[in-house]
Amino acid sequence: MRFKVNVDRELCKSCGICASICGRSAIKMNSGFPELVGECVGCRLCEFYCPDFAISVEVVE
Numbered sequence: 087m088r089f090k091v092n093v094d095r096e097l098c099k100s101c102g103i104c105a106s107i108c109g110r111s112a113i114k115m116n117s118g119f120p121e122l123v124g125e126c127v128g129c130r131l132c133e134f135y136c137p138d139f140a141i142s143v144e145v146v147e
């Protein structure tokens with residue numbers, strides 16, 4: 087399976103928690119918003135720790 091992350095920019099407060107918590111270092115902040123730059127393994131930690139429900143993980147195949 088492959089995964090991607092979706093970010094709701096209306097909800098995201100650019101705190102960077104998702105980038106910090108990702109054990110794969112797959113998320114980097116870019117212009118204040120998280121961007122997937124590495125391989126996401128679908129653990130959903132970013133989704134779980136986001137205080138604003140702004141990021142979600144989606145299976146793409």
Ligand code: SF4
Pocket residue numbers: 093097098099100101102103104105119120135136137138139140141
């Ligand atoms: S943890 Fe949530 S609010 Fe914080 S930067 Fe990530 S998506 Fe945005």
Ligand code: SF4
Pocket residue numbers: 089091107108109110111112113125126127128129130131132133143
């Ligand atoms: S689901 Fe896990 S591996 Fe994927 S970006 Fe979020 S924390 Fe990182």
